[in-house]
Amino acid sequence: LNPFASVSGSDSEVRVASAGGGYPVLVESSGLRRLPELLLRYAPGHRYAVVSDDNVGPLYGRPAMDACRRAGLAADLFEFPAGERHKTRETWSALTDRMLEAGLGRDCTVVAVGGGVTGDLAGFVAATFMRGVPVVQVPTTLVAMVDASIGGKTGVDTRAGKNLVGAFHAPRLVLADPEALGTLPERERAQGLVEAMKHGAIYDALYLEELVRETVPLLAGEPGASRAAVLRSVQIKAHVVGEDELEGGFRQVLNFGHTYGHALETESSYEMGHGQAVAWGMILEARLGERMGITHAGTAERLERALAQVGFGSPRIPPGGRARIVDLLLADKKARAGVVRFVLLRRVGEVARGEGWSHAAPANLVREVVDQVPAPG
Ligand SMILES: NC(=O)c1ccc[n+]([C@@H]2O[C@H](COP(=O)([O-])OP(=O)(O)OC[C@H]3O[C@@H](n4cnc5c(N)ncnc54)[C@H](O)[C@@H]3O)[C@@H](O)[C@H]2O)c1
């Protein structure tokens, strides 16, 4: 019953079902070396636009472009400044203008080489350039490998909020090379490890245990442990988005930990990393579920022990922050008449079916869970 047993050997291809016919996710050590051959096979284009941020460009974007050129493919690199604050329409217009100036047309393929910011932005460029050209996702962060590169969601942030302008645009291929994680800062690997633990929490309790056992090598970016975890997470995310590509229902289960998580993130003015906010969000949502009699007793404690391995400490909210968090949750556009909906676990490894996949939580319990979080100091 070892969850990693199925991911050993050469079994490194996961198929994602999609309206456009589906696409493969390849999890392959040294897979980047095969990029030109894989582009020709899965996304043959007249020209290739490799898009990277300016951290990843020198590390992987330029080598990818050079490898393509050596293989006789016409490829150009388009870099943009790294960071979430550049995931904007301004960067989208700069990239599309430069692609137009370079004479790229309908027959080009976009190759997104980078983290989730690059994948979302380059994916949105591909979704809109000439009304849509193919995109290949080459994720280089753990967050992008286990989460952002799969499922076809693309877009940019606006002043009104994150990811508010975008499109669904399924990739032709996702190529995850765990060796790329070696150059990633440890705190970035920690963000991705939380999303992987979320996959365990909602779908596979043994996988969560394995991640807890392997936390040290995973935080260090050790290729063997990383490959196994990326593959299992990809299988789980691919299964979920394959069932519900356009987020009508089942895909919501991926939001576990994200309702409280987003409120914590916003309250901290994004000082708190997304992974840390979601780690605490999962613990709070498990407590809420236990309080509502839906989640088995002891689940929150088990998640707390697992997530403590990642090293974020236990959640602490400054006294004034509690009211703001509750206000944020109740004011959310998805909250109706003081009722907030949450994805809740039945137990570790299983989501509780409610009305669809979420449950209405009464405002007093939503507040109570936040009030129980200790203040700092
Ligand atoms: N589309 C989706 O379904 C989905 C899902 C989850 C997250 N996201 C999005 O993903 C983004 C977060 O992604 P992220 O955490 O990958 O952030 P990111 O793309 O900003 O990458 C984090 C940092 O690591 C650097 N970097 C990337 N790969 C590297 C490598 N191999 N070596 C050294 N440095 C490297 C980047 O330059 C950046 O500074 C958010 O914008 C979020 O909205 C999208």
Ligand SMILES: [Zn+2]
């Ligand atoms: Zn997330």
